Amino acid sequence: MLKYFLSLLLVVMPALSSAADDSWLMIEKAAQAAHQLNYKGVFVYQVANSMTAIQITHSNFGNSGEFARLTVLDGAPKEVLRQGDDSVIYKSKSQKVLIEKRRIQSGFPAVLPKITDGIKANYQVQVGGIERVSGREASVVTLMPRDKSRYISKLWIDKDSGLLLKLASLNDKNEIVEQVGFNQLALFNNDNMDWFRPNEEPNKAYVMQPEETVVPATEADNWTMNQLPQGFHKIEQVRRMSPFRNVVVTHLVFCDGLTTVSLFFEPADKAATRKQGIMTQGATSIYVTTVADHQVVVLGEVPPATAIQFANAINFK
Amino acid sequence: MDEMKQQLSAMMDDELDLDANPHLLLAAKHSDDIAKSWAEYHLIGDALRHEAMQVDVTERVMQQLANEPTVLAPHPRIKTLSLPRYAAAASVAAVTLVGWMAWHGNTTSTPASVAQSIAKEPVAMTSEAFDNYLLAHAEYAPSNSLQRNRDVQLVAYSEPQRQ
Numbered sequence: 001m002l003k004y005f006l007s008l009l010l011v012v013m014p015a016l017s018s019a020a021d022d023s024w025l026m027i028e029k030a031a032q033a034a035h036q037l038n039y040k041g042v043f044v045y046q047v048a049n050s051m052t053a054i055q056i057t058h059s060n061f062g063n064s065g066e067f068a069r070l071t072v073l074d075g076a077p078k079e080v081l082r083q084g085d086d087s088v089i090y091k092s093k094s095q096k097v098l099i100e101k102r103r104i105q106s107g108f109p110a111v112l113p114k115i116t117d118g119i120k121a122n123y124q125v126q127v128g129g130i131e132r133v134s135g136r137e138a139s140v141v142t143l144m145p146r147d148k149s150r151y152i153s154k155l156w157i158d159k160d161s162g163l164l165l166k167l168a169s170l171n172d173k174n175e176i177v178e179q180v181g182f183n184q185l186a187l188f189n190n191d192n193m194d195w196f197r198p199n200e201e202p203n204k205a206y207v208m209q210p211e212e213t214v215v216p217a218t219e220a221d222n223w224t225m226n227q228l229p230q231g232f233h234k235i236e237q238v239r240r241m242s243p244f245r246n247v248v249v250t251h252l253v254f255c256d257g258l259t260t261v262s263l264f265f266e267p268a269d270k271a272a273t274r275k276q277g278i279m280t281q282g283a284t285s286i287y288v289t290t291v292a293d294h295q296v297v298v299l300g301e302v303p304p305a306t307a308i309q310f311a312n313a314i315n316f317k
Numbered sequence: 318m319d320e321m322k323q324q325l326s327a328m329m330d331d332e333l334d335l336d337a338n339p340h341l342l343l344a345a346k347h348s349d350d351i352a353k354s355w356a357e358y359h360l361i362g363d364a365l366r367h368e369a370m371q372v373d374v375t376e377r378v379m380q381q382l383a384n385e386p387t388v389l390a391p392h393p394r395i396k397t398l399s400l401p402r403y404a405a406a407a408s409v410a411a412v413t414l415v416g417w418m419a420w421h422g423n424t425t426s427t428p429a430s431v432a433q434s435i436a437k438e439p440v441a442m443t444s445e446a447f448d449n450y451l452l453a454h455a456e457y458a459p460s461n462s463l464q465r466n467r468d469v470q471l472v473a474y475s476e477p478q479r480q
Contacts, residue, residue: 103456236457243449253457262454286450299454 023125023141024115026157033162034110036060041185043108047178047282057195067196079198090198097201100209108180109164118257122146122231133165134182148172149229149306150259151283161187169283178282215239226313229306231256242266261300263310268295278304292316
């Protein structure tokens with residue numbers, strides 16, 4: 001464990017040239033701390049008028065990697081056991097427990113990005129004051145977008161451990177649309193792994209959900225993208241079978257260095273009524289529309305108007 | 318089920334990493350015909366504490382079985398069937414409306430300028446469909462972007478409350 005603290009120190013030590021550099025560095029350090037430290041606590045995820053408390057235990061065992069267990073404390077019982085990039089989700093139903101394996105890279109508080117030129121081009125960093133979060137002193141850092149097509153991110157970073165304590169997404173009126181933050185946090189330093197197991201329900205059957213097969217998509221020739229919202233670039237393109245009907249869904253992923261937007265399209269179901277509309281859930285917007293006989297779904301952590309811009313940018317030949 | 322058995326047998330042959338597939342063990346424990354291949358969960362912790370040590374899984378599983386009282390205890394026989402996804406979707410269709418309405422209740426207001434440019438009707442998306450889009454989005458988001466609250470969303474919000 002000591003070596004991680006030392007490596008963290010090395011990151012912070014060099015003389016800093018400006019307050020902005022200082023803040024970028026603080027974000028980078030928080031990103032590392034979330035992966036490298038051992039901690040347990042309870043954080044609350046708050047969106048619109050609902051709140052969910054989640055218990056987390058996280059350990060890093062060096063060569064053996066990272067382990068985390070998340071238990072949802074409110075509502076339907078669910079757990080996530082995560083090792084490295086693999087997450088196994090246990091959803092408890094009345095008669096059975098569904099086991100689903102997913103490739104989710106990480107979660108709160110390990111949510112911060114690598115600092116790239118892309119981020120710096122699209123966001124300005126602003127240093128705030130010191131605020132208290134879950135009984136700890138936190139430095140406030142704000143990532144202010146250079147235009148209104150993305151949300152403001154506000155970070156509360158523990159002065160002591162460097163961990164991200166709280167993260168909020170704000171709209172252009174400075175209203176919080178979604179936030180997640182610890183209300184209990186403790187760091188620990190031992191190798192005990194007894195906690196890395198799901199809660200067992202002996203009377204229930206455990207059923208594994210089939211894993212999806214996804215293939216990389218070659219550049220398709222039946223569509224093109226027009227002007228995207230400023231700063232977004234396509235970073236991934238895959239194809240998968242629709243879980244609902246026998247059609248191929250193409251999935252495009254766009255990123256501005258910080259924020260990600262997915263665009264899915266598939267041939268429209270001729271029999272079904274055409275659907276169009278927008279939903280938001282916290283910072284996530286989902287826009288469904290039909291473009292030239294294709295059903296298009298845009299989903300991302302952007303304001304609704306930006307999601308619509310993405311849908312409008314696609315052209316089918 | 319067959320796929321799981323194959324994975325289990327691969328695990329027994331040391332082809333599959335025990336640490337990386339703890340869910341297989343749990344699945345095995347709760348399905349009768351492969352219950353005998355169950356190795357207790359604390360094997361994982363154990364293996365971690367001796368991280369440099371090569372673990373002979375087969376031997377450990379056998380040893381564990383010998384010491385494992387719960388395997389000998391009466392065990393309710395529940396038939397596990399992995400339904401094809403479309404069957405699950407069909408059953409979800411019945412709760413679509415409720416799912417949507419529950420979700421809609423949590424929806425924040427849409428800015429007026431946006432509302433004008435789109436249809437007024439809500440999107441008729443089932444909670445299962447929403448699950449799938451959200452999961453796909455979460456899986457393909459790059460690690461160098463702000464992950465927001467992806468896995469939190471998955472556990473907290475992948476299913477709107479169904480009445």
